[in-house]
Amino acid sequence: MTETAISIEVLTSLDAIAHEVWDACACPEAAEGGRPDDPFTTYRFLRALETSGSVGTGTGWQPRHLVARMEDEVIGVAPMYAKSHSMGEYIFDHSWSHAYERAGGQYYPKLQLAVPFTPATGRRFLVKPGFEAVGLAALVQGAVHVAAEAEVSSLHITFCTEAEAVAGEKMGLLRRFSQQFHWQNDGYATFDDFLAALSSRKRKTIRKERRVAQDFGGEIEVLTGDAVRPEHWDAFWQFYTDTGARKWGQPYLTRAFFDHVQETMRDDIALILASRGGTPIAGALNFIGRDVLYGRYWGCLEDHPCLHFEACYYQAIDFAITHGLGRVEAGAQGTHKLARGYMPVETQSLHWIADGGFRDAVAQYLEAERRAVAEENADMASYGPFKAVEVEERE
Missing domain, CATH: 3.40.630.30 (Gcn5-related N-acetyltransferase (GNAT))
Structure with a gap:
C-alpha cells in the first residue's frame, strides 16, 4: 500500500x-x-x-x-x-x-x-x-x-x-x-474562595487594592456579546493608542481592526470599562477561549491608584470564576502579577x-x-x- x-x-x-x-x-x-x-x-x-x-x-x-x-x-x-x-x-x-x-x-x-x-x-x-x-x-x-x-x-x-x-x-x-504568569482556577466558586487560598498578608493587600481602585469616582462594567457597542471601541481606541505610543512608538493594530472584531467576534470579547460621569476613562480588552480568558490590552486617559490591577487582573479572575474558565493568561512579562495570584x-x-x-x-x-x-x-x-x-x- x-x-x-x-x-x-x-x-x-x-x-x-x-x-x-x-x-x-x-x-x-x-x-x-x-x-x-x-x-x-x-x-x-x-x-x-x-x-x-x-x-x-x-x-x-x-x-x-x-x-x-x-x-x-x-x-x-x-x-x-x-x-x-x-x-x-x-x-x-x-x-x-x-x-x-x-x-x-x-x-x-x-x-x-x-x-x-x-x-x-x-x-x-x-x-x-x-x-x-x-x-x-x-x-x-x-x-x-x-x-x-x-x-x-x-x-x-x-x-x-x-x-x-x-x-x-x-x-x-x-x-x-x-x-509568563498565569492564574489557575482551582475550583473556586467565588473571588472570596480564591482569596481564602492566599496568605493573610496577600489577602489583605488585594482587598485593599480593590477598595482603592473602586474608589476612583466612577463605575466598572464588564461587557460582552451584544452589550459591546461600536462606541465602546471609540473609547478603547484612545486607551490603546495611548499605551501603544508609550510602549511601541505606534500601535500595532489599526482602528479598523476593532470594527472587524465588533462585527465578527463580540461574543468572544470581555471588555472591561471604567467610566466616570458616563465617560470611559480606562479599559482592558480580553478574548474568551473555551477554557481560558486571554488578557490582551489595557489603557487609560486618567491615572487612578490600583485601577490597572483591578481592570486587568482582578476583574479577569472574577470573570473566569463566574464563567467556569480554568485559566487567565494576562499577557507577556510582568513579575508584579505574582503578588496578585498569577504564577510563573x-x-x-x-x-x-x-x-x-x-x-x-x-x-x-x-x-x-x-x-x-x-x-x-x-x-x-x-x-x-x-x-x-x-x-x-x-x-
Whole structure:
C-alpha cells in the first residue's frame, strides 16, 4: 500500500481559502456552534488582522500561510508571516539578529509562524482531526522547506503547545523556554474562595487594592456579546493608542481592526470599562477561549491608584470564576502579577536556523537559558501569594 502524498501551498492572503476550510483545521471543536479553544487562530481573527491593514504591506508582517493537502482535502493549515523586523512577537530574538549581523549575515527577512501581536499559547500547526501525526509532520517539514527555499536566515514558531514543541524538537528544531504568569482556577466558586487560598498578608493587600481602585469616582462594567457597542471601541481606541505610543512608538493594530472584531467576534470579547460621569476613562480588552480568558490590552486617559490591577487582573479572575474558565493568561512579562495570584509558567517556542555555525551558537544559548528560566520559575513560585502547604510529619 503506497502512502498518499501531501502537498504544501503558501497563501499570501486568507482570501485564498474559505473560512470553513480553515476553521475545520483551526477550531473543529466549534463546528457545532460552541466556543473555539483558541480565538486567535480562527479565520475571523486572522482575517481581521489582514482586512484592517494591521498586517500586510508596510507592517513588516507579510502573510505566508501554509496549507497542507492530501489529494483534494485540506488536512492542515498554519498562520505564517515573512518578517522584516522582530517587533510584536513577545518571544524576542533581538540579540540573535544583532549577533548575526555583526558577523556579516543578513537576519531579515525571516519567517514567523505565529499569531501576530499575541503572546498566547495555542496550537500553531492546525491539523484536522484524524490527521494529527501526518499533518503536523507535513506542516513542520513544509515550513522548513519554504524557509530554506526562500533563503531566509531563520524560522520561528512562537507560543506553540508543549506537544508541538516536543514533536518539533524531535524533528530537529531548536526548542526554547520562556516565562509568563498565569492564574489557575482551582475550583473556586467565588473571588472570596480564591482569596481564602492566599496568605493573610496577600489577602489583605488585594482587598485593599480593590477598595482603592473602586474608589476612583466612577463605575466598572464588564461587557460582552451584544452589550459591546461600536462606541465602546471609540473609547478603547484612545486607551490603546495611548499605551501603544508609550510602549511601541505606534500601535500595532489599526482602528479598523476593532470594527472587524465588533462585527465578527463580540461574543468572544470581555471588555472591561471604567467610566466616570458616563465617560470611559480606562479599559482592558480580553478574548474568551473555551477554557481560558486571554488578557490582551489595557489603557487609560486618567491615572487612578490600583485601577490597572483591578481592570486587568482582578476583574479577569472574577470573570473566569463566574464563567467556569480554568485559566487567565494576562499577557507577556510582568513579575508584579505574582503578588496578585498569577504564577510563573513556562511557554514554548521552536526555531530553525539556516546557518550551521550560528545554529550551534543559538543551541548553546538556549540550553543555558532553559536552566535559567527553570530556576527563576522555581524561585518565583516560592514567593507566591498562596498559603504554604502544611506537610504532616509521619512517624
